[in-house]
Structures are given as structure tokens and as C-alpha cells.
Amino acid sequence: xxxxxxxxxxxxxxxxxxxxxxxxxxxxxxxxxxxxxxxxxxxxxxxxxxxxxxxxxxxxxxxxxxxxxxxxxxxxxxxxxxxxxxxxxxxxxxxxxxxxxxxxxxxxxxxxxxxxxxxxxxxxxxxxxxxxxxxxxxxxxxxxxxxxxxxxxxxxxxxxxxxxxxxxxxxxxxxxxxxxxxxxxxxxxxxxxxxxxxxxxxxxxxxxxxxxxxxxxxxxxxxxxxxxxxxxxxxxxxxxxxxxxxxxxxxxxxxxxxxxxxxxxxxxxxxx
Amino acid sequence: xxxxxxxxxxxxxxxxxxxxxxxxxxxxxxxxxxxxxxxxxxxxxxxxxxxxxxxxxxxxxxxxxxxxxxxxxxxxxxxxxxxxxxxxxxxxxxxxxxxxxxxxxxxxxxxxxxxxxxxxxxxxxxxxxxxxxxxxxxxxxxxxxxxxxxxxxxxxxxxxxxxxxxxxxxxxxxxxxxxxxxxxxxxxxxxxxxxxxxxxxxxxxxxxxxxxxxxxxxxxxxxxxxxxxxxxxxxxxxxxxxxxxxxxxxxxxxxxxxxxxxxxxxxxxxxxxxxxxxxxxxxxxxxxxxxxxxxxxxxxxxxxxxxxxxxxxxxxxxxxxxxxxxxxxxxxxxxxxxxxxxxxxxxxxxxxxxxxxxxxxxxxxxxxxxxxxxxxxxxxxxxxxxxxxxxxxxxxxxxxxxxxx
Numbered sequence: 001x002x003x004x005x006x007x008x009x010x011x012x013x014x015x016x017x018x019x020x021x022x023x024x025x026x027x028x029x030x031x032x033x034x035x036x037x038x039x040x041x042x043x044x045x046x047x048x049x050x051x052x053x054x055x056x057x058x059x060x061x062x063x064x065x066x067x068x069x070x071x072x073x074x075x076x077x078x079x080x081x082x083x084x085x086x087x088x089x090x091x092x093x094x095x096x097x098x099x100x101x102x103x104x105x106x107x108x109x110x111x112x113x114x115x116x117x118x119x120x121x122x123x124x125x126x127x128x129x130x131x132x133x134x135x136x137x138x139x140x141x142x143x144x145x146x147x148x149x150x151x152x153x154x155x156x157x158x159x160x161x162x163x164x165x166x167x168x169x170x171x172x173x174x175x176x177x178x179x180x181x182x183x184x185x186x187x188x189x190x191x192x193x194x195x196x197x198x199x200x201x202x203x204x205x206x207x208x209x210x211x212x213x214x215x216x217x218x219x220x221x222x223x224x225x226x227x228x229x230x231x232x233x234x235x236x237x238x239x240x241x242x243x244x245x246x247x248x249x250x251x252x253x254x255x256x257x258x259x260x261x262x263x264x265x266x267x268x269x270x271x272x
Numbered sequence: 273x274x275x276x277x278x279x280x281x282x283x284x285x286x287x288x289x290x291x292x293x294x295x296x297x298x299x300x301x302x303x304x305x306x307x308x309x310x311x312x313x314x315x316x317x318x319x320x321x322x323x324x325x326x327x328x329x330x331x332x333x334x335x336x337x338x339x340x341x342x343x344x345x346x347x348x349x350x351x352x353x354x355x356x357x358x359x360x361x362x363x364x365x366x367x368x369x370x371x372x373x374x375x376x377x378x379x380x381x382x383x384x385x386x387x388x389x390x391x392x393x394x395x396x397x398x399x400x401x402x403x404x405x406x407x408x409x410x411x412x413x414x415x416x417x418x419x420x421x422x423x424x425x426x427x428x429x430x431x432x433x434x435x436x437x438x439x440x441x442x443x444x445x446x447x448x449x450x451x452x453x454x455x456x457x458x459x460x461x462x463x464x465x466x467x468x469x470x471x472x473x474x475x476x477x478x479x480x481x482x483x484x485x486x487x488x489x490x491x492x493x494x495x496x497x498x499x500x501x502x503x504x505x506x507x508x509x510x511x512x513x514x515x516x517x518x519x520x521x522x523x524x525x526x527x528x529x530x531x532x533x534x535x536x537x538x539x540x541x542x543x544x545x546x547x548x549x550x551x552x553x554x555x556x557x558x559x560x561x562x563x564x565x566x567x568x569x570x571x572x573x574x575x576x577x578x579x580x581x582x583x584x585x586x587x588x589x590x591x592x593x594x595x596x597x598x599x600x601x602x603x604x605x606x607x608x609x610x611x612x613x614x615x616x617x618x619x620x621x622x623x624x625x626x627x628x629x630x631x632x633x634x635x636x637x638x639x640x641x642x643x644x645x646x647x648x649x650x651x652x653x654x655x656x657x658x659x660x661x662x663x664x665x666x667x668x669x670x671x672x673x674x675x676x677x
Contacts, residue, residue, distance in 0.1 A: 156292045
């Protein structure tokens with residue numbers, strides 16, 4: 001496993017805490033903003049980040065991340081620019097795991113080898129490609145083998161036990177559990193089967209499980225954390241920033257929101 | 273550990289590039305399709321509906337005045353425009369609705385561009401009393417208002433798509449998003465030979481009825497196989513349906529006609545095979561239109577049905593292997609052909625099919641220069657009623673400008 005991811009999960013285990021991994025679209029509204037935002041959220045209690053590369057056709061994403069991607073693309077964000085930004089922010093948060101999340105076509109356009117090399121060089125720790133299940137990932141996995149970059153695959157409520165094992169075996173880093181059916185987006189209620197499905201995954205997993213999709217409130221985050229190693233929060237965070245006009249307002253709102261999630265997660269862990 | 277094998281490849285193209293949520297459903301669909309394919313009862317049921325509801329077999333019609341006009345071509349039109357609902361799309365939607373019933377799914381969703389696939393889906397859903405939601409880009413809703421009403425009349429709900437370029441590719445995104453949330457109760461009827469495995473292969477099989485009939489009919493009429501098969505290519509379902517039964521007939525040339533839009537030197541066209549590169553969109557690896565950063569470039573065509581930045585992976589393979597060749601026809605020439613077929617044969621073709629008709633001029637020129645004569649089977653994939661309103665504006669202008677007769 002990447003040393004940063006490994007150290008991060010070891011520390012969380014030792015402290016008896018659940019991990020908090022915010023997702024942001026890189027370059028929404030511009031890359032300078034993202035570069036400033038990540039260290040700020042680290043201070044507020046984030047343990048690592050998913051950095052989304054904007055794509056014109058984000059078919060796994062709901063309206064919030066669609067809008068966010070559009071803003072970023074309209075502002076001229078490119079994959080090469082995102083990698084450059086990751087390299088820059090690395091200096092400020094040297095130990096924080098950074099996970100790139102991108103659809104497959106931007107990787108194809110850059111060239112698989114060039115992407116993997118570039119992402120490793122700037123200090124990314126893992127890559128999630130939502131439209132690349134393990135069956136199609138052969139070419140990318142072969143290249144990643146030679147680099148300290150972890151492939152992260154997803155599981156979903158529909159995943160059969162056979163697929164749970166397949167994803168557990170094929171991936172590295174951690175397992176991304178899609179906590180609800182459908183696309184990304186904040187929901188008022190969590191999937192009622194969540195605990196049961198995670199128990200099914202926990203029986204076979206040999207790496208940490210993070211849960212994303214649909215988490216909004218500190219209470220929801222705490223509930224999910226009871227069944228997993230951590231949570232990923234994306235759309236709700238972007239919603240909170242979208243509601244603010246100014247850059248400072250967006251930064252402040254993001255920091256406060258992350259702090260509230262941190263508090264919710266830590267409270268639940270102390271109680272249990 | 274299960275083996276990591278990519279399923280559904282045509283050469284290097286195809287595959288199954290979808291979010292994990294959909295993978296189990298695609299595996300289930302693949303199994304259900306394989307069972308249905310081997311089940312005589314399924315084929316009998318489908319054949320009965322194709323015969324009595326769709327009106328198959330469709331005629332293979334010798335277009336004599338068009339042939340005379342072209343001089344060196346003997347043109348047979350495979351009359352898919354005479355299918356119930358006015359296009360070949362119903363061959364696929366009926367077969368898939370029967371499959372959805374086998375899977376116990378109670379709701380049908382579909383994407384549509386021109387609205388022909390939406391109408392065909394709504395029709396098949398109505399026939400079996402299934403709930404039906406059709407996603408359609410706002411841009412296309414404006415261009416094809418009659419088809420929107422048809423779908424509603426058939427009991428379907430038409431959901432406008434306002435994201436991205438508001439056309440077919442965005443409607444496809446939105447339908448896939450719906451499906452990731454609803455897959456347990458819902459079957460997604462993709463309208464063309466695109467998408468993740470098993471859709472491209474399955475829909476090709478369903479549309480191959482076009483080529484199977486045409487092959488028999490042309491043998492009956494001419495006593496030999498044609499020199500060429502010609503069809504328009506958007507996603508590529510009518511063309512693959514015509515081509516597939518001829519693929520092993522090496523002497524039959526297969527020619528797909530893509531939308532040249534406003535010209536390949538502009539970015540406003542739909543020629544993914546002619547001018548695109550290999551990428552991944554909507555679940556398959558295939559030729560696509562995208563920029564240097566991998567962002568999809570919205571396609572353009574006067575015909576909503578060809579307005580798609582990707583193409584079926586089997587076409588990518590036919591191009592790559594050299595078995596088929598792909599050419600383009602621009603908006604302007606397609607409109608001229610739209611009028612020409614109407615005047616010469618009393619058949620108003622869909623804008624999509626008019627692209628294939630237009631290409632015959634160039635094929636005739638080539639053939640004349642080579643000093644030969646060719647028999648051609650052309651798939652007239654749909655009728656032009658849906659386009660008449662749009663044509664009125666476009667053609668009146670053109671007729672004022674020049675004498676196209």
C-alpha cells in the first residue's frame with residue numbers, strides 16, 4: 001500500500017477513529033482555489049482527499065457534481081493542470097493521502113503510462129476510475145504495478161459476493177463502497193441495507209473500506225462510520241460551498257462543514 | 273479469485289466500462305439473453321410479433337427511377353421505413369421488452385435522439401402494459417416535437433434532459449444514471465448498438481433481421497448477392513443490422529455513411545469513425561469525438577438520429593479490420609437527397625437515411641469511372657414524416673437558392 005495511505009489508516013486504527021475523506025472537483029471554480037482549500041480542510045479535520053478530475057460526461061454523478069465539473073471545465077481545467085496542482089499542494093500537506101478520481105477517457109487521452117507516471121511524480125497515492133471495473137482495468141493495472149500508485153475499485157449494494165471477492169483481490173489501497181443505489185448526491189436518509197451489505201464485505205475484506213455516495217449530516221457520517229473505516233463526502237460539501245458567493249465564504253463554509261463532520265465522527269467513536 | 277476477463281469484445285473494441293452498481297445487472301442480462309437466444313419459444317414469440325405487429329418481412333424494393341438517374345447502379349431499398357412506427361428501431365425494442373419480461377422487470381427506460389427509438393420503446397411498452405420513461409435532450413425535444421407527443425400519446429413519460437449539449441449523448445448519460453438507481457426493477461432499452469456488453473451484440477442480433485431478409489430477397493430477385501450494402505451510421509444499429517449477415521460474403525462491399533454535418537474541417541459533424549479516435553464513452557471502447565484532454569465533443573448533424581459523438585464498437589472493428597469502409601455526407605447533400613428520393617420514388621426518407629441515399633451519387637461516379645455496374649442494397653432505415661416540418665424551413669431556403677432538380 002502507499003505509505004501515506006498505510007500510515008493514515010494505521011493512525012486512525014490506533015486512535016479508534018473513522019477517517020474523513022472529502023471529495024472536491026479540482027478547479028471548481030479554479031485550481032488556485034482547490035490548492036488553498038485542501039490544507040484548510042486538513043486543519044479542520046480531514047484525513048485525506050479525493051480530487052475529482054472534471055469530465056464532460058460524468059455518468060456516475062448527480063446534479064451537484066455535474067454542475068461542479070461544468071464550472072471547472074468552463075474555467076479551463078485540464079488533467080495536466082490538476083496534476084500540477086496536486087504537486088504544489090503536496091508541499092503543504094506532505095502526509096495526507098491524495099486520491100485522484102477521474103473517468104477513463106481523460107486518462108486515455110493523456111496516455112495510460114504518462115498519466116500513471118505523472119500522478120506518481122506529483123505525489124498522488126491512489127486512483128479511482130468510476131467507469132473502469134476490474135475486468136477492464138488490465139492495461140492500467142499493469143502499468144500501475146511499477147509505481148507507488150494504488151488502484152481503488154468500488155463495490156455497490158448490488159454487488160454479488162463473487163464481485164466483493166473480485167474487487168477485494170484486484171484493488172489496492174482501500175475499497176470504495178457506494179453506499180446507495182444511483183449517482184452521487186446528498187440524501188436525507190441512508191440506505192437501510194447499508195449495515196448488512198457492509199457486514200458482508202467486512203467478512204472477506206483485507207483492506208480498509210470507505211463509504212461514499214449520499215452522506216450529508218454529521219449524524220449520517222457517524223452512523224456509517226460504525227460499519228466502516230471511514231467516509232467520503234462530496235456532493236454535500238460542494239452544496240455547502242455553492243451556497244456561498246465569495247471565495248472566502250466558500251472556504252469558510254467548507255472548513256466549518258468539515259469540522260462539524262469531524263466532530264460527529266469522533267463523538268460516535270468515543271461513545272462506542 | 274474470479275478471472276479478470278473483459279467480456280463482449282469486437283477485436284479490441286467494446287467491453288463493459290460502467291460503474292460497479294451496474295455490473296451485476298449486465299451479468300444478469302447477459303445470462304438472460306444467452307438463455308433467450310437458445311430458447312425456441314422466445315424466437316417464436318418474437319417472430320410472431322415481428323410479423324403481425326411490426327409488419328415484417330419488409331419489402332426489398334427496386335428503386336427504378338433512382339437507378340435510372342444514377343445510371344450505373346441498380347438500387348434496392350430495404351424498406352425499414354415501412355415498419356410499424358416508421359423505422360427499424362422497433363425490431364430491437366420489441367425483442368428487448370420480451371427479454372425484460374423474462375427478467376421480471378416492470379419498468380422500461382430509454383434514451384432517444386430523433387425520437388424514433390423513444391416512440392418504438394413507448395410502443396413496445398404499451399403493447400405489454402409496462403411503465404415507460406424516455407429521456408430526451410431539450411434540444412431534440414424542440415426539433416422533434418411530434419415524436420414527443422407520440423410518446424406521450426403511447427403512455428410514456430418524456431423527461432427533458434438539460435445537462436451538457438442537451439442532445440442524445442446527454443440523454444444517454446441521464447438514462448444510465450436513472451438505471452444505476454433503478455436497476456433492480458427497471459430494464460434499460462438502449463436504442464443502438466452502443467453501450468456496455470451485452471447491448472452491442474444483443475441489439476446487433478435483433479437488428480440482423482434486416483440483413484437476413486435482405487440477403488434472401490436480393491438472392492431471389494437477382495439470383496446473386498449485391499456488390500455493395502449501404503446504410504447510414506449514427507450509433508450504427510440499422511447499418512450493423514444490414515451488414516452483419518453479409519460480413520462473411522467477401523465480395524459484398526459494406527459502406528457506412530456518417531454525418532458530415534457542416535464539414536469535417538469544422539467541429540460540427542457526427543463522423544466518429546472517419547474523424548474520431550479510440551476512447552471510452554457510455555460503457556464501451558470505440559471511436560469517439562473528443563478533444564486533447566479527453567472531453568467529449570458534442571456531435572452535430574441536421575438529423576437528430578446521427579447526432580452522436582460515438583459509434584457501436586462492432587463498427588470500430590469493421591473499420592479497423594478493413595471489412596467495411598466509412599464515408600461522410602454533409603447536411604446540405606443529405607437534404608438534397610431527401611428531396612431527390614421524394615421526387616423520384618415517392619418515398620420521403622428520414623434525414624438519417626437520406627445520408628445513405630446521397631452517398632449513391634459518389635458511388636455511381638466511382639462505378640462509372642471504373643467502367644462497371646453495381647447492384648446495391650441500401651437500408652432505408654426510416655421514413656421522413658418526422659422531418660417534414662424541419663425540412664420545410666431548410667429546403668424552402670435551398671430551393672429558392674438553386675434548382676436541385
